[in-house]
Amino acid sequence: MQTDIAFTPEGVLDFVRPDSSVISRILIELAETPQEQAQGLMYRRSLPDRGGMLFVDAVASMRSFWMKNTPLSLDIIFVDADGDIVNIVKRTTPYSEDYIESTGPAQYVVEVRAGFTDRYGITAEDRIRWRRQSFETEPTS
Secondary structure (H helix, E strand, O other), rough: OOOOOOOOOEEEEHHHEEOOOOOEEEEEEEEOOHHHHHHHHOOOOOOOOOEEEEEEEEEEEEEOOOOOOOOOOOEEEEOOOOOEEEEEEEOOOOOOOOEEEEOOOOEEEEEEOHHHHHHOOEEEEEEEEEEEEOOOOOOOO
């Protein structure tokens, strides 16, 4: 029996308005290697309200994703090399094999729980900034 994959934060990400005010801060897992990016949030049955995954690529290009093997509905946010939001695809369909695409070159992609962008009023006028951060882990016994 498959158990849920634990959320393991590796950094923080701020959604920022054009006037530089912070809209919301989330904890992020990073998907940087081809294997991490291929896995993404597949098989995840839970994700914290203020948690997400940041896909980081070396260069901006047209991006496409799908929801195969992903039981959670997500908001997918495509972001250019400067941190400006290119487009947002809201409330994706779990398990769908339809392609979800950027409308312009994106170097970063943020995946959060469906409804997050509506709840916090995040639009294509906004941007992101992020940084790696280590978090203390509970000792195992």
